[in-house]
């Protein structure tokens with residue numbers, strides 16, 4: 560059976576858990592990271608020398624990097640649906656997954672850590688405000704892209720929606736002012752209507 564190492568309140572672990580739930584992939588999850596620790600133990604470092612979560616083992620094949628894991632599971636279990644078969648369509652999904660990691664989450668993370676994981680008296684308000692401004696600009700790009708599309712690459716959910724959707728929950732949960740983005744909000748509403756998203760991503764933030 561697929562094994563997943565990682566605490567379930569991590570955005571990167573949630574991508575994998577949500578993907579498994581969408582595809583009805585059975586798995587065993589081991590709590591690692593955050594208050595559970597274990598990620599600096601030699602046994603874990605042999606699996607993932609980054610000492611980060613998530614890590615999976617699928618029949619002895621070990622993989623880390625959350626978006627790579629989502630791609631692997633989608634290709635293995637849902638080629639032609641969650642993983643687009645057409646090479647150009649798959650590159651389109653890959654592009655948005657890379658953008659989530661390199662641009663969107665990179666800009667939102669300082670605001671998320673500042674507002675959710677830092678006591679008010681220690682917050683760097685200027686860097687939080689800058690992160691929110693930058694992230695809003697990125698969301699505006701996705702908002703424009705989603706005009707006329709139900710999901711990121713077209714009419715149905717694909718692997719491209721997974722990292723972006725996990726990020727969207729954090730964005731929409733922050734107690735901040737957000738400019739209206741109707742296409743983005745409609746897409747987020749479609750994700751919120753999915754039971755696997757609610758069960759694996761829409762958890763209390765900590």
Ligand SMILES: N[C@@H](CCC(=O)N[C@@H](CS)C(=O)NCC(=O)O)C(=O)O
Pocket residue numbers: 569570571572591592593598610611612613623624625626
């Ligand atoms: N690029 C990596 C980043 C992984 C990452 O930063 N994981 C965080 C949790 S979201 C982590 O392991 N933090 C240390 C911990 O939880 O103890 C991925 O997408 O898998």
